[in-house]
Amino acid sequence: MESALQSPRFYITTAIDYPNAAPHIGTALEKVGADVMARFRRMQGMDTLFSMGLDENSQHVLRAAEEANVSARAWVDRMDEVFQGAWASLNISYDRFIRTTEEVHIAASEELFRRSLERGDIYKGTYSGWYCPNCNTFYDDDDLVDERCPNHPTLTPEWLDEENYFFALSRYQEPLERYIADHPDFIVPTTRRNEVLGWLRDGLRDFSTSRLVRNLTGERWGITVPGDDDHVMYVWYDALTNYLTSAGFAHDDERYARYWPADVHVIGKDITRFHCLYWPAMLMSAGVPLPRQVVVHGWWNLEGKPFSKTTGNVLDPRDAVAEFGTDPVRYYLMREGSWFQDGNFARANLVQRYNAELANDLGNLLNRTVTMIGRYCDGRLPAGSASAAGERETAVQHAAETALRDATAALDGWEFGRALDAIWQLVRRGNQYIDESQPWRLARDPAQRAVLEAVLATSAESLRFQATLLGPFMPGTADRMLAQLGLDGIAPGAWRDLRWQPDGSGRPVPGGSPLFPRLSA
Numbered sequence: 001m002e003s004a005l006q007s008p009r010f011y012i013t014t015a016i017d018y019p020n021a022a023p024h025i026g027t028a029l030e031k032v033g034a035d036v037m038a039r040f041r042r043m044q045g046m047d048t049l050f051s052m053g054l055d056e057n058s059q060h061v062l063r064a065a066e067e068a069n070v071s072a073r074a075w076v077d078r079m080d081e082v083f084q085g086a087w088a089s090l091n092i093s094y095d096r097f098i099r100t101t102e103e104v105h106i107a108a109s110e111e112l113f114r115r116s117l118e119r120g121d122i123y124k125g126t127y128s129g130w131y132c133p134n135c136n137t138f139y140d141d142d143d144l145v146d147e148r149c150p151n152h153p154t155l156t157p158e159w160l161d162e163e164n165y166f167f168a169l170s171r172y173q174e175p176l177e178r179y180i181a182d183h184p185d186f187i188v189p190t191t192r193r194n195e196v197l198g199w200l201r202d203g204l205r206d207f208s209t210s211r212l213v214r215n216l217t218g219e220r221w222g223i224t225v226p227g228d229d230d231h232v233m234y235v236w237y238d239a240l241t242n243y244l245t246s247a248g249f250a251h252d253d254e255r256y257a258r259y260w261p262a263d264v265h266v267i268g269k270d271i272t273r274f275h276c277l278y279w280p281a282m283l284m285s286a287g288v289p290l291p292r293q294v295v296v297h298g299w300w301n302l303e304g305k306p307f308s309k310t311t312g313n314v315l316d317p318r319d320a321v322a323e324f325g326t327d328p329v330r331y332y333l334m335r336e337g338s339w340f341q342d343g344n345f346a347r348a349n350l351v352q353r354y355n356a357e358l359a360n361d362l363g364n365l366l367n368r369t370v371t372m373i374g375r376y377c378d379g380r381l382p383a384g385s386a387s388a389a390g391e392r393e394t395a396v397q398h399a400a401e402t403a404l405r406d407a408t409a410a411l412d413g414w415e416f417g418r419a420l421d422a423i424w425q426l427v428r429r430g431n432q433y434i435d436e437s438q439p440w441r442l443a444r445d446p447a448q449r450a451v452l453e454a455v456l457a458t459s460a461e462s463l464r465f466q467a468t469l470l471g472p473f474m475p476g477t478a479d480r481m482l483a484q485l486g487l488d489g490i491a492p493g494a495w496r497d498l499r500w501q502p503d504g505s506g507r508p509v510p511g512g513s514p515l516f517p518r519l520s521a
């Protein structure tokens with residue numbers, strides 16, 4: 001598309017997931033947050049590339065496939081359907097879903113590896129350490145907690161001693177220090193940046209970038225090291241490379257020139273080290289420009305306890321969607337708590353927010369407005385002449401413009417809850433406005449006709465603002481609101497083009513059923 005080539009571009013990624021088990025609602029939090037950001041940038045008119053995917057080359061896959069008694073290939077194909085099904089149920093709008101077993105990804109990983117090899121940053125050595133198969137990483141004695149993996153308290157890592165290829169991370173100590181100092185926004189939030197600076201102060205050690213094939217169990221799986229069939233790449237090495245592959249690296253030069261470097265990698269707090277130290281060093285070594293930002297979100301509990309497959313404290317996003325609907329789940333994940341801190345998913349809290357904020361505040365405001373336009377104006381939007389508009393109407397317009405400004409600033413800073421707060425100021429103002437204006441009383445007095453029309457036109461315009469601002473968060477709801485108001489759904493650029501502009505066309509306002517039927521607690 002020619003017009004897309006003219007617009008500024010925005011490339012956003014999430015972490016890619018191990019397809020060893022179905023995703024849970026905590027994983028969904030990351031995807032919904034990234035989706036809100038991708039939709040926001042598209043609505044700002046940006047040519048957006050949003051990439052997600054599966055990290056298929058890990059040893060987890062072999063174990064899971066063995067347990068299910070299928071080949072690894074059959075297993076990853078099955079999990080691809082499970083994951084993409086879950087993301088579809090949450091209306092996640094990725095443009096690219098990368099699987100690391102794809103040929104183009106293998107080629108990209110080989111190219112990156114080869115460049116560092118040629119530069120002397122990848123060399124052969126002997127590795128000894130405690131290997132946690134779930135982390136796919138080696139630990140020293142000091143790293144273990146009660147002889148168990150620091151991230152997996154139920155797992156005892158095994159001692160491994162093998163010939164590996166290493167990446168010379170230690171050589172990048174100073175370049176990384178300088179880069180992070182020169183780019184204060186590279187790692188967000190500051191707490192994570194400080195954590196990374198702490199690791200840098202402790203000193204960087206080279207890391208293993210390959211595994212010896214004969215030490216691995218099961219079928220041969222993973223990307224072969226270029227020129228050495230005895231080794232496959234360490235899964236983190238090729239996993240990180242997915243961000244380059246999605247942007248066309250080593251297979252689509254035009255796409256690569258357009259989208260790389262990435263604007264933002266969205267990740268969870270457990271993988272900061274890989275994204276803020278390993279990855280930038282790998283890119284520097286290969287002569288590839290660095291991503292502009294890594295945004296690190298917190299982790300969620302479920303009903304006050306950590307997610308755990310072993311204790312059964314899990315919630316499949318598809319089950320949550322089946323119970324509450326796509327947009328209420330998206331809304332709750334973005335509304336509750338801060339993106340950067342740990343949060344908690346609690347069913348009772350979701351039901352309470354659904355009833356108070358979605359059914360009462362938002363659903364009611366739309367329903368009473370379109371119902372009155374139907375009843376008093378034959379289902380057509382009144383022009384709402386400016387001469388009949390007074391202070392109250394000006395105040396609603398002001399509230400709408402404030403909500404737009406505040407929500408934009410909050411979204412720019414990844415403060416999803418604050419953006420929704422700003423939008424809800426407008427929603428509540430809209431209900432208050434109707435309560436104060438009492439259109440049902442105005443309707444009884446023909447002399448008040450112009451005022452009645454101004455009130456309904458103002459309320460409809462305020463709802464158009466609300467629908468547009470909710471577009472990134474609740475895209476289905478936004479489109480339904482606009483349809484009930486007689487308007488087309490959210491279009492690219494809709495946020496950028498949003499202005500207070502009551503429409504005097506007398507367009508039909510068809511209305512419809514309530515957006516959010518109340519839930520019983």
Ligand SMILES: [Zn+2]
Nearest residue numbers: 132135149152
């Ligand atoms: Zn572990």
